[in-house]
Amino acid sequence: MYKLLFSKIFILLSFISFLLMFFIVSCKTTRKTTTPVVEQQPPKVAVKPVYKIQQPDYNWFSSRMDATVINTATNKEMVKLAVFMVNRKDSILYVNASKMGIELARIVLTPDSIKFINHLNSTYYIGNYTAVYQLLRISLTFDMLQSLLLNRDFTDFENDFNVYKQNENTLLIDTNRKQNHSRLSINQSILLNENDRIIKNHIIHTYTSDTLTANYSDFFNVTTLYRTPKIIDINLQRQKMRLILSFKDPKINVPGPTYFKIPSKYTFILQK
Numbered sequence: 001m002y003k004l005l006f007s008k009i010f011i012l013l014s015f016i017s018f019l020l021m022f023f024i025v026s027c028k029t030t031r032k033t034t035t036p037v038v039e040q041q042p043p044k045v046a047v048k049p050v051y052k053i054q055q056p057d058y059n060w061f062s063s064r065m066d067a068t069v070i071n072t073a074t075n076k077e078m079v080k081l082a083v084f085m086v087n088r089k090d091s092i093l094y095v096n097a098s099k100m101g102i103e104l105a106r107i108v109l110t111p112d113s114i115k116f117i118n119h120l121n122s123t124y125y126i127g128n129y130t131a132v133y134q135l136l137r138i139s140l141t142f143d144m145l146q147s148l149l150l151n152r153d154f155t156d157f158e159n160d161f162n163v164y165k166q167n168e169n170t171l172l173i174d175t176n177r178k179q180n181h182s183r184l185s186i187n188q189s190i191l192l193n194e195n196d197r198i199i200k201n202h203i204i205h206t207y208t209s210d211t212l213t214a215n216y217s218d219f220f221n222v223t224t225l226y227r228t229p230k231i232i233d234i235n236l237q238r239q240k241m242r243l244i245l246s247f248k249d250p251k252i253n254v255p256g257p258t259y260f261k262i263p264s265k266y267t268f269i270l271q272k
Helices: 002-017 130-137 140-148
Strands: 060-071 078-087 092-099 104-111 114-118 125-126 163-167 169-178 186-190 198-205 209-223 227-236 241-252
Touching: 078 140, 092 125, 092 140
Parallel strands: none
Antiparallel strands: 060 078, 060 241, 078 092, 092 104, 104 114, 114 125, 163 169, 169 186, 186 198, 198 209, 209 227, 227 241
């Protein structure tokens, strides 16, 4: 019973909290929708229509981190794990999670595939992102996951924000931001600091009204040219879940491990 419960919690951490539990639901959904609530926009000033967000420039990124999942309905901690992440930009995302020094699971994501080992019940999966949709009834893309973890904007969406100045900060709003070559659209507001780096990313799924808010704080220099947040705090409103990632000793442009080997006695997870 304990193993089954903990396995489910880890899957939530890996695929829901890591990160896109909500917003790339299949565009063919037939679920009854509600009208998203749009906050009143501040007075608009004359600013260029296409705004350049400062994006981290790197080839490799790796970091250890503490990952905590909180149930926001009860304000109680669900699980806390030690996580190690390696990202080769636009190519691969490697994550392993451990508890008290014991590895529980390992995931390797590419733009087209998922490899997943669950050491708790000796199972594995190799396939495409269909498994995530079948497991959670939610679809996601590699670029979105990478962008949220690396403090970046999505690369495959329109860039046609309304731009507002708020003292030293800048607010970008698009109530119907469309993904290129897709029917997906989101109601999105991005708050930038004085250096045009994302400090808040608020997203409402247009069709389901599911809401994700990611806050980035405690920015520091990893190198003289690379600045990153120490804390990523993500709130999933409908799911009543909050994920807090605290980065420790990040490294830039140092190739990291992406090793994935399946023990011979492990069982393949069949898609239903």
